Amino acid sequence: MNVIIIEDEKPSARRLQRMLAKLNVEANTMLHSVEESIDWFENNSHPDLIFLDIQLSDGLSFEIFDTIDIKSAVIFTTAYDEYALQAFKLNSIDYLLKPIDEDELEKAVNKYQERLPKQQSVTLDFNDIKNLLVNPIEREYKKRFSVKVGQHLKLINIDDIECFYSENKGTYLHTTEGRNYLLDSSLEHLEAELEPHTFFRINRKFFVNINAIKDIISYTNSRLQIKLNSYNEQEVIVARERVKDFKNWLE
Structure with missing residues (x-):
């Protein structure tokens, strides 16, 4: 399995890399910005799976998908649960809330591996999710x-x-x-x-x-x-x- 991590906080990226290693999943490539990620995708074969932080140091990571046609599966690592969890679920996207829990990480990896034989590619509507981040769904919270x-x-x-x-x-x-x-x-x-x-x-x-x-x-x-x-x-x-x-x- 070819896996990369896109995360602007290097300690968080290294921690995720170590957690994945315990699951026998190697993530040898770590990218830390929108610009760096776009350059990497333009010059490398796309991975099977991306662990993707939403807010990077130079913008939202969705800007990568505005430039590059990426078919990789994505597991979000995000603090933006209040805006986009419903969208992630509707689009069958896995997500992990920071700080990442080891058990939840293992479940997400297993979920990806179980789906792998059934899918040739992953098509995600990133524009819809991006719009939800910028314009969150109005909803009623508990009073x-x-x-x-x-x-x-x-x-x-x-x-x-x-x-x-x-x-x-x-x-x-x-x-x-x-x-x-x-x-x-x-x-x-x-x-x-x-x-x-x-x-x-x-x-x-x-x-x-x-x-x-x-x-x-x-x-x-x-x-x-x-x-x-x-x-x-x-x-x-x-x-x-x-x-x-x-x-x-x-x-």
Whole structure:
């Protein structure tokens, strides 16, 4: 299998390369910009599979497909779940949310390999997906959550939630009043339910509300530590792979 990685953050690209190697998938070519990718595709045979980051240092990676007719299969590595997950699914495109989880990566690779004998080429409508990134679908996000308190159901408005987090295989919300409530859901399901300008997934365990951030502090290994208004039960750390997207989200 001929695989390449297109990712502007070199540490993230190397991490993905190592993760793929554990799955016996070699990705010997790593590209880091739109311009570099276009030049490479013009002078090399196209790969079987591309791991593609959406936002590169010099523009959206879809600009590559505006110039080059690429038939390779694509697995997106993206932080833009709030805009395009529905499009990826409709177009049968695999995607991995950063920071990439090893189990999810293995599932995506297996999914590609299972489909391989059935397909001669992959035709994707990148223009439709690009338009969704620039002009996201208007949709309704959750305004409240219901939680069980004893024999009762309690409604909690979204504005009263500081963060969502996972712990001991459970998913919890933490309110501005300092209370924690167990949810009958998972962080993955919350991806499509939370308004993306308000909530951001800083790592595999946490979504934070931008309005609940009290302080942001530099942390080890190029990470960031977040102080929330009332939540202080454990450290809230922005994963290194998410720092760039987190800073963009703040603005």
